[in-house]
């Protein structure tokens with residue numbers, strides 16, 4: 001199969017490309033390079049520079065490369081920014097998807113894997129989030145992912161397109177320094193940034209109803225997440241007409257305080273965090289049940305939090321060499 005991977009020059013997308021090609025599939029990257037990095041695309045994998053909003057360019061890429069499946073990751077992904085710029089988020093994430101699906105169905109491409117998010121659940125009031133937990137997104141970003149899932153599923157029902165929506169939990173780590181996340185929008189890189197400045201990491205609220213009062217999340221190594229895409233792609237290929245919706249997490253909750261302690265230990269620092277006010281919109285606990293992904297795909301995460309921190313730190317130091325001596 002030849003998979004068009006939109007957003008394949010991005011942090012997660014580049015790991016998907018790597019996992020797909022390692023599994024013997026052909027890959028073509030489609031990316032507008034707005035946040036993607038061309039150097040992340042491996043040698044031998046074609047890179048088409050274009051936006052998913054450009055239907056003609058997408059259509060040409062599908063036929064030029066005889067694409068037989070699409071993994072769609074190209075999207076805007078900052079929750080806070082989505083509150084400021086909802087029109088931009090709906091255009092990029094929902095309209096971009098609509099344009100892409102139009103080209104995909106016209107070209108008769110049979111399989112479509114969609115990058116969704118635990119943000120579709122909003123503030124889930126359960127110990128383990130299953131795919132049947134109600135979706136009540138709390139941000140325009142989460143709304144665009146839920147609307148995207150609906151659009152993908154409705155298109156599948158109407159046209160026979162085989163679909164999988166993968167709901168990512170908190171993604172971290174890297175397959176190598178060049179593959180690391182370049183943004184500073186999540187807990188681990190935000191702690192790294194503070195450590196690099198010789199400053200104390202910040203905890204956004206320690207009065208949550210959790211064991212140590214800080215928020216609990218389900219962190220998943222990006223390499224495991226990428227493998228879930230390979231498994232989903234294979235599942236669609238093996239049995240056409242499917243419509244999968246799957247949590248991709250590890251089912252293990254880690255608190256903000258635990259994460260900061262482990263980062264301090266693994267990077268050889270000792271900067272205890274300062275506690276500030278809650279960040280608006282943060283749910284106390286979001287931990288996946290990944291039973292369905294295991295049952296449907298035979299997929300299970302292999303890496304733990306230590307691998308995520310160590311590989312993320314290597315990537316951070318490669319980008320910020322001063323961090324090594326800070």
Ligand code: WQD
Nearest residue numbers: 077079117119170185186187190202203204215256279282
């Ligand atoms: C984790 C926890 C913070 C920084 C977001 C999106 C989600 C998905 C992943 C895109 C929270 C706390 C953070 C810091 C802290 N995005 N924190 N100090 O909010 O769980 O998920 O990213 O697909 O949709 O919502 O991730 O890494 O921002 O925060 O205390 O300096 O760490 O309050 O409890 P989040 P995060």
